[in-house]
Amino acid sequence: MSELAPSPATVVWVTCPQCAAPLPCQDPAHSRYFGCARCRTFFRxxxxxxxxxxxxxxxxxTALEPGPSLPLGQVxxxxxxxxxxxxxxxxGEQNDRLAEWREYQLRPAEPLTGDDPADFPLQLAEYQGHWLLVRRAWQAPDVVGPRSAQDGSWEDETGRSYxxxxxxxxxxRDxxxxxDWNILDDExxxxTEYISPPYLLASEQLRSDRPSWYLAQYLEPEQVAQAFGLARPSLPVRRGVGAAQPNPTQHWPQLARLAGLVAGLLTVLQILFFLLKPTVNGAEEFVVTSPDRAGYQQMVVSKSFEMRxxxxxxxxxxxxxxxxxxxxxxxxxVNEQTGRGYEFTRSLEYYEGVEDGEHWTEGSRSVDAIISAVxxxxxxxxxxxxxxxxxxxxALILRLEENTALWSNYLLIMSVLALLPLWVWLRRRSFEQDRWSNSDFNPYATEN
Known part of the structure; x- marks a missing residue:
């Protein structure tokens, strides 16, 4: 990439030495290298x-399709x-003929005043519909701890892990x-690139020279379209996961902590509710018998009670x-004022005996039922x-409790709270696996 240079508003023309086509030059004070759109010649x-x-x-x-998706000369x-x-x-890459991306040089559209900004000039890089805004970083990153920026992972002074x-x-390729620099020299x-979404940090090094550093930030396609006054559909369709694309579930640890806090609060409330629930009445006992020979089935009626x-x-x-x-x-x-009924059926069975000297039992002599929203x-x-x-x-014994703690609802809510962080974690992990599938340093590759 080039050093900073202000750009005048004057436009002059240069002539291609191969086909004699005229090319406009927006920055004649500093531009020295040109690519001809007619014959694809690159010249000085x-x-x-x-x-x-x-x-x-x-x-x-030949011209590589589909060509630039942003118009040259656009501000x-x-x-x-x-x-x-x-x-x-x-x-592209010299060792990977399939890899291909597009880069756009951005120059000042108006004279800059004051000191030269250290982060200019800017570049836009686009790969499979994913955009990066690249700017110069004047110095190497400050690495925290004994690691260097050449290690596989490290942390800078801001706490960001790369x-x-x-x-x-x-x-x-085109x-x-x-x-304002000979792009062919970049070959x-x-x-070396490091990522810490939404950032990508890159170093460019020529042999044993000190590397130059550049910091790229991920841009949503809508941001690029808005900046250039274009319609979003005119930009390349985004495919896959970008190297520095933010993970949509990047805040899942906070969500997990929030879910744990809510679960703890609900547990406390459930226990308090269970301990403080009032009893409508004590036990009431009836005597029931099996049907007589005529098949008559008796009906028994409980005492009246009040739901307060x-x-x-x-x-x-x-x-x-x-x-x-x-x-x-x-x-x-049965509601004695409205006649509305709430019905349920339960089965009880209880068996016991002795087998091989061991006493055994099966079934239960009691059952529970919950009638909600009474x-x-x-x-x-x-x-x-x-x-x-x-x-x-x-004997049939009836026991009632009003405003009982609904453990089924509690367990349902707790299940949802437990599954939500798990779902977010799985989605986050899947997103990261898709991202790293494009890297030669995929940390998930050893798990497969």
Whole structure:
């Protein structure tokens, strides 16, 4: 990349030495290298001294599709500067003929006043619809701890952690417009890239020289389109995950802590609610029998009781005398003012015996039921018991609790709270695996 140079508003023209096509030059004071759109020749020329002639440096075989998606000469506000897009190039890697991305040079669109900004000039890089705004960093990053910036991962003084992403030598495949440095010389550079989304930090080093550092920040396609006054669909479609693209679930640790806090609070409330719940009435006992020979099934009615406020009603039915038989009980809670009923059916069975000298039991003599959202009012139960033949008389005990703690709801909410951070973690991990699948230093590769 080039050093800072103010850009005048004067536009002059240079002539391609291969096809004699005229090319506009937006920055004649500093632009010395040009790519011809007609014949794909890359040449050197001095716009301020046309008599010195132009020198052909290289030529590109053919225009690479789809070409620049941003128009050359367009002005945009990026990185706090009014910039003009002056140059476009297609780059690849010398060891990977399939890799290909596009870079745009941005020059000042108006004279800059004061000291030269250390982070200018700017570049835009686009790969598979992912955009990076690249600016100069005058010094190497300050690394915290014993690690160096050449290690696989390290942390800078701001606490941001970087991981080694890629190492390569660039290959110039196409170029249009004007440049203030010979982009072909970049093919001798060794590039090392580190990522800490939404940032990418890159070093460019020529042999044993000290590296130059550049900091790139991820831009959403909408930001690029807005800066250049373009419609979003005119930009390349974004595919896959970008190297510095922010993870949409990057705040999942905070979400996990919040879910844990909510779960703890709900647990405390649930326990308090369970300990302080009022009892509507004590136990009420009935005697039920199996149907007579005519098949008649008795109905028993409980005492009237009052629900003082809307809430859940916990019902416990117990048959302490049931032994080696089963019973099925249909219960109907009846609102004595409205006649509305709330019905449920429960089965009880209890068996026991001795086998090989060991006593065994199976089943239970009690069952529970929850009737939720019961309005306030006066109620009673109608019970329709069905007992196994020859069961005889069996005691049925009813116990009620008003505004009982609904453990099913509590467990459901706790399950959701537990699954939410897990889902976010899995989504975050999947996103990172997709990102690192494009890197030669994929930390997830050892897990496969």
């Amino acid at each position: 020329a001095n716009p301020l001294a046309p008599a010195s002639g132009a020198q052909r440096l290289d030529g590109f075989k 945009a506000l990026l990185g706090g500067y009014r910039c003009r897009l002056t140059g476009y190039q297609v780059r 991981q080694l992403w890629h190492r390569y030598q660039p290959l110039i 170029a249009l417009g004007e440049f 001798d550079l060794r590039l 406020e809307p809430g859940a009603l916990a019902v416990t039915l117990e048959t302490p005398d049931l032994n080696n038989h089963w019973a099925e009980i249909t219960a109907s809670l 309005p306030a009012g006066h109620y009673h139960f109608n019970f329709y018991p069905t007992l196994e033949k020859d069961t005889g008389a069996v």
